Amino acid sequence: MSAATYWCCLRSIIVREGLRFLHQRERFFAALVRPLVWLAIFAVGFRAVLGVSIIPPYETYILYDEYVVPGLVAMIQLFNGMQNSLSMVYDREMGSMRTLLVSPLPRWYLLVAKLLAGVAVSIAQVYVFLGIAWLWGVEPPPLGYLAALPALLLSGLMLGALGLLLSSFVKQLENFAGVMNFVIFPMLFASSALYPLWRIREGSPTLYQIAAWNPFTQAVELIRFSLYLRVDVTALLWVTGCLVLFLGAAVLAYDPGRGFWARRGGPAEQA
Amino acid sequence: MYEAAMPADPPSIPAIHGPPALAVEELSHSFGKRVALDHVSFAVPPGGFTMLLGLNGAGKTTLFSLITRLYSNRTGAIRIFGFDLRRQPTRALERIGVVFQQPTLDLDLTVRQNLRYHGGLHGMAPSDCEARAREELARIGLAERADDKVRALSGGQRRRVEIARALLHRPNLLLLDEPTVGLDTESRRQILGHVRALCREQGLAVLWATHLLDEARDEDSVVILHQGRLRASGSVRAVCAESGSATLPIAFAASTTGERRP
Incomplete structure (x- = not known):
C-alpha cells in the first residue's frame, strides 16, 4: 500500500462527506442558525446581565458578544462531532458503514479519515459563522483567523473522536437522543463557552471544578486564545491528551477482533 | 439489455492449480451464548460459481460479516486466494468485491x-x-x-x-448476500444472468448467498448452511445423490429438517 493509496482513500472520504453535506441544505442552515440564534438573541439579552471583566486573552473590556463567539465556534464543533457519530450509528444500521469498512486499508486509518472529513465540514461552518460574527461587530485580529485553524483542527478532532467513541456504545439510533441530552448539554453548560470560569466559581465551586476538568472548556479556551494570537498551553495539552485517549478507545471499540460487533453481531444479525 | 462491452485489459484469470478463491476452515463464531456458526468448512474454487443456500437465520450474514472482516473470527481460518484474513487483511480484502x-x-x-x-x-x-x-x-x-x-x-x-x-x-472473488431480495422476477433473472456471465467470461469466483432455491443450476456448486452448521456441500448432483433426493429442493429440505443437537 503506497502513500498515494492512502491519499486517494482520504480524499474520497472527504469529498463524499462534503457532497453529502452540500446536498443536505437544511443541515447546513440548521448548523449555522443555531450559533447565530445564540449570538443574536442570547448574547444580546445577556450583554446587560453578564459583565465580563478583563481576562486573558482579552486586553480590554469586551462585550459579551465578543466573549461568547469562541464558545459558539466550539459549540458548532461539538454538534458536528455528535452529528457525525449519529451518522455513524445510522450508517451502521443502514449498512453503508460496511462499504467503508470493507476497504483494504487499516481500520484505524478509515476511522481517522472519516473523522477528518467531519472536521473539514465543521471548519467550513465555523468560518462562515466567524464571517457573520465579523459583520456583527466581533472582530478578532485578522491573523487570528489563520492562527485558529490548527486549534479548530485539534478541537474538532477531539470532539469528533468523542462522538466516534460514543457511537460505538450506542446500540441503536433510538438510544441516541439520550446521549445528546447527557453529553451535549452538560458539556456545553458546564464549560467556559457561555460564561467565564470565575463567574461559575462565584456560583458553585463544585461546578467550577467540573467545568475546569471538562474537555470542552479546554477546547473553547484553545480556540479563544488562538483567535487572539495567544497559545493556552494547558488547553493545548488537555485537548491533545483527550484526543489521544478518545481516539484510541474508539479505534479499540471498532477493532474487528475486540470491538462490539464481534460480540453483538453486525447490523443484520442485530435486527 | 446489457451491452456487450469488452474490458480494456484482459481479465486476470487465476491459475487453476492455485489456492482456492475462498477457503473457510473450521470456522465458528458465537454472540454471547448464541452459536451463529459451528465448525463450518468449505471452499470456493477460482472462477467457480458457488451458491450458499440457507434459510433466514442459518448464519449466512454472520459468515459474510466474517469474510468481509466486519469483525474477526476467533476460531478457524478464512483465506482469500491463500491470504489469511486475520494475518494479511489488506492482501485478502483487496481481492474481494462485495454486494x-x-x-x-x-x-x-x-x-x-x-x-x-x-x-x-x-x-x-x-x-x-x-x-x-x-x-x-x-x-x-x-x-x-x-x-x-x-x-x-x-x-x-x-x-x-x-x-x-x-x-x-x-477483485477476483465476488461475494453477494441475497442480492435479489425485493426485486421483481425480471430484474432477478437479469442480475443472476449478469453475474453468471461474469463468472464464465472473466474467470471471477462467485459466492452467491440466497434462500431462493430456484436460483441454483445443476452445474453450480452449493453449500447448504442450517442453524450455523454445514449440512452439505459439493456439486448439485453430488448433494442430491448424497441425500438420495431427485432435486435440489428435496435435498435442501432433507438437510434442513431436524433441529440442532443441544
Missing part, C-alpha cells in the same frame, strides 16, 4: 460519485476510477445514467450499480 444484502449506495449522490467514493476507498486514482466506472457501467447498460442521482434509479438498476461498484477495483 451486501442492504442497499448501501448514497441515494443523494450520482452513480458516478458513488463509484468514485468506492474506488477511492480502495485507493484507486481518480483517472483509473473514472475509466473503470465507464467500463463497468457500460457492461450493466447504465452508461448514460452515470450522472443521475441513485434515487432516480429502479431497485434492479441500483443492484446492478452495486455490482458494478463491487467490481471496480478488479
Whole structure:
C-alpha cells in the first residue's frame, strides 16, 4: 500500500462527506442558525446581565458578544462531532458503514479519515459563522483567523473522536437522543463557552471544578486564545491528551477482533 | 439489455492449480451464548460459481460479516486466494468485491460519485476510477445514467450499480448476500444472468448467498448452511445423490429438517 493509496482513500472520504453535506441544505442552515440564534438573541439579552471583566486573552473590556463567539465556534464543533457519530450509528444500521469498512486499508486509518472529513465540514461552518460574527461587530485580529485553524483542527478532532467513541456504545439510533441530552448539554453548560470560569466559581465551586476538568472548556479556551494570537498551553495539552485517549478507545471499540460487533453481531444479525 | 462491452485489459484469470478463491476452515463464531456458526468448512474454487443456500437465520450474514472482516473470527481460518484474513487483511480484502444484502449506495449522490467514493476507498486514482466506472457501467447498460442521482434509479438498476461498484477495483472473488431480495422476477433473472456471465467470461469466483432455491443450476456448486452448521456441500448432483433426493429442493429440505443437537 503506497502513500498515494492512502491519499486517494482520504480524499474520497472527504469529498463524499462534503457532497453529502452540500446536498443536505437544511443541515447546513440548521448548523449555522443555531450559533447565530445564540449570538443574536442570547448574547444580546445577556450583554446587560453578564459583565465580563478583563481576562486573558482579552486586553480590554469586551462585550459579551465578543466573549461568547469562541464558545459558539466550539459549540458548532461539538454538534458536528455528535452529528457525525449519529451518522455513524445510522450508517451502521443502514449498512453503508460496511462499504467503508470493507476497504483494504487499516481500520484505524478509515476511522481517522472519516473523522477528518467531519472536521473539514465543521471548519467550513465555523468560518462562515466567524464571517457573520465579523459583520456583527466581533472582530478578532485578522491573523487570528489563520492562527485558529490548527486549534479548530485539534478541537474538532477531539470532539469528533468523542462522538466516534460514543457511537460505538450506542446500540441503536433510538438510544441516541439520550446521549445528546447527557453529553451535549452538560458539556456545553458546564464549560467556559457561555460564561467565564470565575463567574461559575462565584456560583458553585463544585461546578467550577467540573467545568475546569471538562474537555470542552479546554477546547473553547484553545480556540479563544488562538483567535487572539495567544497559545493556552494547558488547553493545548488537555485537548491533545483527550484526543489521544478518545481516539484510541474508539479505534479499540471498532477493532474487528475486540470491538462490539464481534460480540453483538453486525447490523443484520442485530435486527 | 446489457451491452456487450469488452474490458480494456484482459481479465486476470487465476491459475487453476492455485489456492482456492475462498477457503473457510473450521470456522465458528458465537454472540454471547448464541452459536451463529459451528465448525463450518468449505471452499470456493477460482472462477467457480458457488451458491450458499440457507434459510433466514442459518448464519449466512454472520459468515459474510466474517469474510468481509466486519469483525474477526476467533476460531478457524478464512483465506482469500491463500491470504489469511486475520494475518494479511489488506492482501485478502483487496481481492474481494462485495454486494451486501442492504442497499448501501448514497441515494443523494450520482452513480458516478458513488463509484468514485468506492474506488477511492480502495485507493484507486481518480483517472483509473473514472475509466473503470465507464467500463463497468457500460457492461450493466447504465452508461448514460452515470450522472443521475441513485434515487432516480429502479431497485434492479441500483443492484446492478452495486455490482458494478463491487467490481471496480478488479477483485477476483465476488461475494453477494441475497442480492435479489425485493426485486421483481425480471430484474432477478437479469442480475443472476449478469453475474453468471461474469463468472464464465472473466474467470471471477462467485459466492452467491440466497434462500431462493430456484436460483441454483445443476452445474453450480452449493453449500447448504442450517442453524450455523454445514449440512452439505459439493456439486448439485453430488448433494442430491448424497441425500438420495431427485432435486435440489428435496435435498435442501432433507438437510434442513431436524433441529440442532443441544
